[in-house]
Amino acid sequence: MNQEILRRRLVGLRNRRNVNQAVLSDALGFNDRQTLSDIENGKRLISPEELVRAARFFRVEVDYFTDPLELAGEATFSWRKQIDGVESIKQFESKAGRWIATYRHFSRLKGDSVNSSLTQIDLSEASTFEHALAEGDAVSRSLGLGDVPAIKVVDVLENQQNTLALFVDAPAEVSGAACQLGPLNTIIINRGESEGRRSFNLGHELFHLITWHQMPPPHIELEEELSSREKRIEKLADHFAAGLLMPRQSVEAYVSANPLPNKNEKLAGWLRSGAAHFRVSGQALKWRLVGIGLIKKSVAMSIPDTNLRVEQGSAERCPPRFSHRFISVLGWGIDQGHLSVRRAAQVTGSTVDDFANLFAEHGLKTPFDL
Numbered sequence: 001m002n003q004e005i006l007r008r009r010l011v012g013l014r015n016r017r018n019v020n021q022a023v024l025s026d027a028l029g030f031n032d033r034q035t036l037s038d039i040e041n042g043k044r045l046i047s048p049e050e051l052v053r054a055a056r057f058f059r060v061e062v063d064y065f066t067d068p069l070e071l072a073g074e075a076t077f078s079w080r081k082q083i084d085g086v087e088s089i090k091q092f093e094s095k096a097g098r099w100i101a102t103y104r105h106f107s108r109l110k111g112d113s114v115n116s117s118l119t120q121i122d123l124s125e126a127s128t129f130e131h132a133l134a135e136g137d138a139v140s141r142s143l144g145l146g147d148v149p150a151i152k153v154v155d156v157l158e159n160q161q162n163t164l165a166l167f168v169d170a171p172a173e174v175s176g177a178a179c180q181l182g183p184l185n186t187i188i189i190n191r192g193e194s195e196g197r198r199s200f201n202l203g204h205e206l207f208h209l210i211t212w213h214q215m216p217p218p219h220i221e222l223e224e225e226l227s228s229r230e231k232r233i234e235k236l237a238d239h240f241a242a243g244l245l246m247p248r249q250s251v252e253a254y255v256s257a258n259p260l261p262n263k264n265e266k267l268a269g270w271l272r273s274g275a276a277h278f279r280v281s282g283q284a285l286k287w288r289l290v291g292i293g294l295i296k297k298s299v300a301m302s303i304p305d306t307n308l309r310v311e312q313g314s315a316e317r318c319p320p321r322f323s324h325r326f327i328s329v330l331g332w333g334i335d336q337g338h339l340s341v342r343r344a345a346q347v348t349g350s351t352v353d354d355f356a357n358l359f360a361e362h363g364l365k366t367p368f369d370l
Helices: 003-016 021-027 033-040 048-058 086-110 129-142 149-159 195-210 228-245 248-257 264-278 282-292 297-301 324-335 341-348 352-361
Strands: 076-081 163-168 174-181 184-190
Touching: 003 033, 003 048, 021 033, 021 048, 076 086, 076 195, 086 163, 086 174, 086 184, 086 324, 086 341, 129 195, 129 228, 149 163, 149 195, 149 228, 149 324, 163 195, 163 324, 174 195, 184 195, 195 228, 195 282, 228 282, 248 264, 248 282, 264 282, 282 297, 324 341, 324 352, 341 352
Parallel strands: 163 184
Antiparallel strands: 076 174, 174 184
């Protein structure tokens, strides 16, 4: 048993259940509170028998404390939802927790870093929307995302910033989430949404990760239930995402190479083409042009958003499930004998046959024979 995991989960569960040390000490059969204090501070090991008593007291399975592929309340999530339904979030969060815990466990065994390199940025709830746009633009340049950031952002986050980015089959009402698990940062995106929305959700959740300490996001972002402060933070996140995905220099270069039409009635078509180029929504590009000063606000307001929907051509398809790095780590665990194929399939919510397809989706060799 990993005593560090046991200790951390025992302390976390005791605090969440509002149980004081004296009560739990009595349940574990200790003569005084000091014995439990020593366990929680890492000065004494907890025995299997004592762990069974703790599980019985809290009415959880022993696996709650011992399974490295479970999070057991260790992480903090912020979910972006379109409609109400807290229960569906709780169920899906449990699945997401297993993905993140599994990645953390086998990455550590493999010797890979799970310490995110993302740094916090200088924004607060008092910052202007223009400042958030500028910070998004600056982060795009500092990460080297290029002229079309949406193309490179996932690869850069995972392979340069040690930040997991998972594209998953989520409930229809869930757009995405940001998660902090100690030093490990994770972004979860509903891969079933349009490409433009996926890109924007990724930028939005990245904002939460790099402003988490200054502006902790709510557990569930449902607009009608947010406070005025929380609504402002969400707008800051949207402006940051716009700057990240449509850096000023890149937009101006695109407009220079593809001049804006002289007639407003042709502008909607131009915006759809531009949005497809940047892999964002037509609405997002329209307001980015207003912010830069390339079109007037009155002109933008005259173009209905319904006329800006990017055509879903042959290039528009769901991205592969999870991510290349995530599936690679699972493959390593199986290849090294640390993880059974059946358990890996259970973690990903797949049958064994479908689990094999995950490797094909990412161009990876399947590490087992069917």
